[in-house]
Amino acid sequence: xxLRTKKPLSRLYPFQTEGLIKIHNILNNDIDDDCxxxxxxxxxxxxxxxxxxxxxxxIEWLNLRALGKCEKAHPQQQNPRGLIFxxxxxxxxxxxxxxxxxxxxxxIGIADEVYLTNWFGSNRRDLRVIRNDNPGxxxxxxxxxxxxxxxEHEKGEGTQNYTIGC
Numbered sequence: 722x723x724l725r726t727k728k729p730l731s732r733l734y735p736f737q738t739e740g741l742i743k744i745h746n747i748l749n750n751d752i753d754d755d756c757x758x759x760x761x762x763x764x765x766x767x768x769x770x771x772x773x774x775x776x777x778x779x780i781e782w783l784n785l786r787a788l789g790k791c792e793k794a795h796p797q798q799q800n801p802r803g804l805i806f807x808x809x810x811x812x813x814x815x816x817x818x819x820x821x822x823x824x825x826x827x828x829i830g831i832a833d834e835v836y837l838t839n840w841f842g843s844n845r846r847d848l849r850v851i852r853n854d855n856p857g858x859x860x861x862x863x864x865x866x867x868x869x870x871x872x873e874h875e876k877g878e879g880t881q882n883y884t885i886g887c
Contacts, residue, residue: 730828730829733777737769740775740778741774741777744778744779744782745781747761748778749785750794763775772817773821776821776822777829780822780830781829783832784832786799786832787832787833802856803859804858805858806868807822807860808863809862811864815839815842815863815864818862819837819839819862822837822862832858833857834858835857835858835860837859837860838862839862840861840862840863840867841862841864841867845867
């Protein structure tokens with residue numbers, strides 16, 4: 722069997738690095754240069770690397786959390802058994818995000834017990850079951866249609882199994 726080295730990640734462009742830092746600041750509850758922010762809007766043209774930048778920012782943040790370097794993060798974000806939702810408008814964008822998480826985590830991921838769940842298309846299992854299968858952080862990739870359907874179903878049953886927060 723031949724051994725191959727992994728192709729190193731290409732460097733981020735300065736505008737991507739700036740966005741990555743803003744994402745880290747939000748996740749760590751650090752004060753941004755502008756002000757304390759709770760949300761960020763990434764407005765870049767198609768092909769400018771929004772997915773790459775955001776996926777790398779999340780994986781780097783998970784690495785920092787695993788090293789105990791996210792002391793100011795909200796307690797929910799420090800929970801090693803949490804869910805991270807990645808929402809996209811189409812199945813194709815979900816697939817792109819899923820592949821980006823796999824590739825980038827293979828390159829730079831050091832955090833243990835991080836699981837990728839594709840929760841789009843057919844055969845979507847109950848999130849509670851998925852979460853209980855493996856302890857750890859679950860990155861759940863879904864499209865807005867499936868999440869909206871799930872929340873409407875929960876609302877119709879009068880249950881509240883998921884909390885959506887800002």
